[in-house]
Amino acid sequence: MPFLAGPWRFVWHYVAAKPYMFLALAMVVVGASSSAIYVQYSMKLLIDAMTAKPSVMDHVYGALAIFIGMTLLESLLQRVAAFTLSSVTVQSGVNIRLDMFNYLTGHQLPFFQNHRAGALGHRVSTLSGSFGSVIHRLFLEIAPPLIAFTGAIIIFVSIDVRMSIALSLVFLIVTGALVVLGFRGHVHHQDFAGRAGVVGGELVDLISNIWVVKAFAARRREAERLRGFLLEEAAAQRRGWFFVERIRGLHDFALALLVGGTLLWTIGRWSAGLITTGDVVVVSTLTFRILQGSRDLAMAVIDTSQQCSYLRETLDVIGLPQTLNDRPNAKPLTVRDGTVRFENVTFGYTDDSAILHGLSIDVPAGQKVGLVGPSGAGKSSILQLIQRFYDPQSGDVLIDGQCVAAVTQDSLHEAIAVVPQEVMLFHRTVMENIRFARPGASDADVRRAAEAAGCDGFIMQLPDGYDSIVGERGTNLSGGQRQRIGIARAFLKDARLVLLDEATSALDTGSEMEVQSGLNALMTDRTVIAVAHRLSTIAAFDRVLVLEEGRVLEDGAPQDLLAQPDGLFRKLWQLQADGLIQSDVVLPDTPCPPLAPPRPTELAAPL
Numbered sequence: 001m002p003f004l005a006g007p008w009r010f011v012w013h014y015v016a017a018k019p020y021m022f023l024a025l026a027m028v029v030v031g032a033s034s035s036a037i038y039v040q041y042s043m044k045l046l047i048d049a050m051t052a053k054p055s056v057m058d059h060v061y062g063a064l065a066i067f068i069g070m071t072l073l074e075s076l077l078q079r080v081a082a083f084t085l086s087s088v089t090v091q092s093g094v095n096i097r098l099d100m101f102n103y104l105t106g107h108q109l110p111f112f113q114n115h116r117a118g119a120l121g122h123r124v125s126t127l128s129g130s131f132g133s134v135i136h137r138l139f140l141e142i143a144p145p146l147i148a149f150t151g152a153i154i155i156f157v158s159i160d161v162r163m164s165i166a167l168s169l170v171f172l173i174v175t176g177a178l179v180v181l182g183f184r185g186h187v188h189h190q191d192f193a194g195r196a197g198v199v200g201g202e203l204v205d206l207i208s209n210i211w212v213v214k215a216f217a218a219r220r221r222e223a224e225r226l227r228g229f230l231l232e233e234a235a236a237q238r239r240g241w242f243f244v245e246r247i248r249g250l251h252d253f254a255l256a257l258l259v260g261g262t263l264l265w266t267i268g269r270w271s272a273g274l275i276t277t278g279d280v281v282v283v284s285t286l287t288f289r290i291l292q293g294s295r296d297l298a299m300a301v302i303d304t305s306q307q308c309s310y311l312r313e314t315l316d317v318i319g320l321p322q323t324l325n326d327r328p329n330a331k332p333l334t335v336r337d338g339t340v341r342f343e344n345v346t347f348g349y350t351d352d353s354a355i356l357h358g359l360s361i362d363v364p365a366g367q368k369v370g371l372v373g374p375s376g377a378g379k380s381s382i383l384q385l386i387q388r389f390y391d392p393q394s395g396d397v398l399i400d401g402q403c404v405a406a407v408t409q410d411s412l413h414e415a416i417a418v419v420p421q422e423v424m425l426f427h428r429t430v431m432e433n434i435r436f437a438r439p440g441a442s443d444a445d446v447r448r449a450a451e452a453a454g455c456d457g458f459i460m461q462l463p464d465g466y467d468s469i470v471g472e473r474g475t476n477l478s479g480g481q482r483q484r485i486g487i488a489r490a491f492l493k494d495a496r497l498v499l500l501d502e503a504t505s506a507l508d509t510g511s512e513m514e515v516q517s518g519l520n521a522l523m524t525d526r527t528v529i530a531v532a533h534r535l536s537t538i539a540a541f542d543r544v545l546v547l548e549e550g551r552v553l554e555d556g557a558p559q560d561l562l563a564q565p566d567g568l569f570r571k572l573w574q575l576q577a578d579g580l581i582q583s584d585v586v587l588p589d590t591p592c593p594p595l596a597p598p599r600p601t602e603l604a605a606p607l
């Protein structure tokens with residue numbers, strides 16, 4: 001999106017989205033600032049009317065009426081400005097966060113692997129905060145002193161042209177000096193912002209790893225470590241504050257000298273009979289007001305530039321170009337039988353190192369295929385390509401004859417049910433978590449899916465049944481229970497194509513057996529491609545592909561591959577069987593039968 005290219009384009013995009021509101025706001029701000037200046041001028045009119053010889057009471061009351069009227073108008077317009085500003089920034093804040101959520105979630109998986117989730121969420125929120133801050137400074141802290149300055153110069157010209165030139169010069173010099181000094185202090189603010197970010201990151205890291213902190217009795221030493229970061233942050237914050245206070249002190253001193261000097265000058269001219277008493281009052285109050293406004297103006301300019309740096313930094317991360325968009329002419333995927341085909345696919349996560357080399361696989365509808373092989377062979381990468389989380393460097397991945405790169409990503413993901421090794425759950429109820437797979441599903445549909453996945457029993461034993469909150473990332477449930485909820489989701493999705501990414505490898509044998517029966521039910525009448533580390537889980541599959549270094553080394557029914565004396569599958573199988581025998585030695589009280597190669601008859605039924 002072009003408006004993510006820089007801070008000012010970003011701000012302008014959201015201002016232009018509500019042109020009438022911002023135009024109204026600008027008009028009200030101009031009105032309020034002009035009335036504020038006219039209040040000072042009406043004071044002059046009042047004093048002149050009172051000191052006129054002879055004084056005419058009608059003129060005095062007339063001037064008083066103008067003074068009161070302008071004071072009321074100024075207050076009213078200021079309130080309207082504040083109200084309009086809050087309303088427009090609140091609305092824009094909602095739109096900004098929604099737009100950013102949509103854009104952010106359009107990034108591909110590597111983006112999320114390279115940026116911490118907490119930091120990204122924080123960035124989305126600060127983006128709308130920074131927009132609000134910039135708008136606030138522009139309309140309430142930068143525009144009013146500038147308008148007041150212009151109004152004051154007009155009034156000064158009517159009193160004394162030389163005075164207006166002098167005030168203009170002083171205003172420009174004071175404001176310019178403050179801005180320059182303020183930018184010098186920028187380094188302190190940046191240092192503080194950086195250290196505050198470190199403290200925030202450390203806190204998030206500690207809280208999300210609280211288990212490790214407790215398990216290693218590390219609370220005290222981690223608090224000490226955090227204290228170090230906090231003290232550095234506090235020192236940086238102190239340096240920033242002291243710097244600002246020094247500038248303020250300097251400005252106050254200059255202000256006293258300048259207002260005193262202007263007063264001496266105007267009194268001299270008044271005593272010479274060149275100007276009226278009212279002129280003396282309006283010159284002194286306006287000089288004071290303008291010069292004081294110069295400090296707020298300078299501070300607001302510095303703050304706006306800081307907010308723009310935050311905006312730029314955040315847009316540089318969130319606004320990165322999305323690498324895998326739907327093609328302009330992408331059509332929804334139409335799934336009929338659920339066949340999967342890899343045509344001469346070469347793929348690497350970077351262009352210079354291939355993980356899969358000219359891979360060609362044909363999976364007919366309804367076939368259950370296990371992917372096995374040593375770690376790093378490219379098994380999970382195959383599943384990633386089917387879901388189009390990446391595009392291959394060459395070759396095509398097809399589902400029912402349609403290239404996954406040519407269909408819409410939403411339709412592709414709707415057509416595939418995935419059970420990952422680590423099932424991700426939201427901090428919501430069990431019902432909501434399962435229904436996530438199909439938002440329109442009724443409660444009865446959700447229960448049916450849970451029964452089919454074998455998790456209805458334990459859900460009913462939870463304190464609030466299906467309305468129980470699963471805890472952050474599902475921490476109130478065991479690994480096996482989370483896994484079965486993942487299977488229930490896949491059931492509810494009712495997709496023709498099922499991908500299992502080591503769905504049981506993180507579980508102990510007891511949990512695995514519970515999960516396996518749910519999986520067996522899920523796989524019936526569907527095309528299944530499963531990455532498996534525990535070879536027993538794919539013993540009853542129709543076909544096994546043995547991969548090594550991104551190439552298919554063996555391809556066949558499990559019993560045929562086991563029959564090959566020097567085959568890799570047989571070797572891997574044997575290794576697992578040996579592993580179990582060794583664990584039997586380590587734990588003699590818990591006998592565990594060696595994993596013997598299954599006979600064809602055993603292979604017919606799932607384990």
Ligand SMILES: Nc1ncnc2c1ncn2[C@@H]1O[C@H](COP(=O)(O)OP(=O)(O)OP(=O)(O)O)[C@@H](O)[C@H]1O
Nearest residue numbers: 110113349355373374375376377378379380381382
């Ligand atoms: N996101 C990624 N970015 C860069 N390289 C990656 C990424 N994911 C995997 N790889 C690399 O690609 C290669 C294949 O990884 P893949 O996960 O497909 O293998 P695997 O056979 O599933 O391994 P395992 O059994 O250990 O899960 C490995 O060398 C791995 O380091």
